[in-house]
Amino acid sequence: MTTEQIKYNDMSVKPSGMVDHLSDAQWAKVAPLLTQHMHYPPSEVISRRGDLLDHSLLLLDGLIARSVPSGQRARNTFVALQFPGEFVDLHAFPLKRLDHDVVTLADTRVAIVAHEPLRELLNGDVELARKLWLMTLVDASIHRHWVMRNSAMRALARVANFLSEFDARMSAAFGMERQSLPFSLRQTDIADATGLTSVHVSRTLRELREHGCCTVAGGKLLIHDRKELHKVGMFEAAYLYVPQSEMAP
Amino acid sequence: MTTEQIKYNDMSVKPSGMVDHLSDAQWAKVAPLLTQHMHYPPSEVISRRGDLLDHSLLLLDGLIARSVPSGQRARNTFVALQFPGEFVDLHAFPLKRLDHDVVTLADTRVAIVAHEPLRELLNGDVELARKLWLMTLVDASIHRHWVMRNSAMRALARVANFLSEFDARMSAAFGMERQSLPFSLRQTDIADATGLTSVHVSRTLRELREHGCCTVAGGKLLIHDRKELHKVGMFEAAYLYVPQSEMAP
DNA sequence: CGGACCTTTGAACCCCGTCAAGGAATGTGG
DNA sequence: CCACATTCCTTGACGGGGTTCAAAGGTCCG
Helix, strand or coil, X not given: CCCEEEECCCCCCCCCCHHHHXXXXXXXXXXHHCCEEEEECCCCEEECCCCECCEEEEEEECCEEXXXXXXXXXXXXXXXXXXXCCECCCCXXXXXXXXXXXXXXXXXXXXXXXXXXXXXXXXXXXXXXXXHHHHHHHHHHHHHHHHHHHHHCCHHHHHHHHHHHHHHHHHHHHCCCXXXXXXXXXXXXXXXXXXXCHHHHHHHHHHHHHCCCXXXXXXXXXXXXXHHHHHHCCCCHHHHCCCCCCCCC | CCCEEEECCCCCCCCCCHHHHCCHHHHHHHHHHCCEEXXXXXXXXXXXXXXXXXXXXXXXXXXXXXXXXXCCCCCCEEEEEECCCCECCCCHHHHCECCCEEEECCCEEEEEEEHHHHHXXXXXXXXXXXXXXXXXXXXXXXXXXXXXXXXXXXXXHHHHHHHHHHHHHHHHHHCCCCCEEECCCCHHHHHHHHCCCHHHHHHHHHHHHHCCCEEEECCEEEECCHHHHHHHCCCCHHHHCCCCCCCCX
């Protein structure tokens, strides 16, 4: 394993994104559990399907996919993506056994939360426990959207919707919308996430580019016309349950 | 609304299925909250996307789909199915706002759990709260499997896998495996759940029948060769997290 | 400058969708 | 008990969106 272990002391600043569902006071309780950090290069398998976990991960920076062996395709299938400020596998806290691999898709930093101290913390704070529950339920809502997207949308709309979601969740992580986003996914990764082949993803991205929606190139996602991208992808962000305090002017 | 309201007194017997994740003592605490029952005919919309719920449902008997407006298909898309002994929309307890419709697919009986008394119960019982959390996480695991199935499997395997899941979850609800199962889904429902057209579902079911796997007809699912059905559908039940006490000899 | 990896493009194919018509099952009213 | 409607299932013919196979072109980095 080519991982590297570092100690940070300062988690006092609450990251943007999903953890913003927590109040400042709640974050102040969770932060002390995040003493141990790890750093991984891209395409690294952090945990494997079937593993019994005694800890979960908070994604600080980078990008992570949850991946399962694919039914009848050559490569694996991505069943979820996690962005900075999101818990990667908090469901392992009640569930323990993992039903998917956890794989990095970029240079990635995570903070480790051991389940034992987390259990003690949550035993004494019902509200906080409910917030963490809620955050896993947002994951489930996103899963449901992925089922719809990969079952009922054509390639062009499917990829446009996927990129719209990427934009929205990345914006939540940044705390603002951007015209240019870091985009470490290869076209084969987009294929794994959308249930298409990388060949057809290539063709579809060209189409989106020629429509003037967006360009994926050089590790960047350039949004030319967000409104048009959303329209092509029939994108409505409600299912992401982005915290209120986010995205304020 | 053609629903009918009944009062039951006896919920002392714990149903089989998903709620079997609860211990008898835990069930004894939950049961008193289930005083109000409802009965619905098939194809009835119980709750709608966007609704703010102050209660959740425990499915006692029948079958329920969670349905979303479809991207580019004529009909809706099913993002989940719920079987007897499962909570239908427990995620609405922390999340409140529903992101999908709740629709009956059979003659259906449910018990209503108001969120307010549930909140008070869970405030005083951390272990029980964690069990309910776990049950929503099993839903999420099933969502992930649906993403894989509808993204990465061919029609024949996809339908075989779907029917295998139906068999497994129905078996959990009955507490035993059966050769013949009540099956109230129409072929258009199978299509909505698998992302195929009903025409192709018809062809696929014929193929499964001719392979000697199973027959769907007359409101019944007949399993001729469960092992072969699982093989064709590449079915492995781990993602269902069926409770241990279930399925014992 | 050479090699590994990713992207792009072309051509052929096929799985599944679409359209259309007929058939079976069930229910309803006269 | 039959005419008729309704709903669902089945089958055929055809077309197309996406896959597969193959090869060439970029790009990055050692």
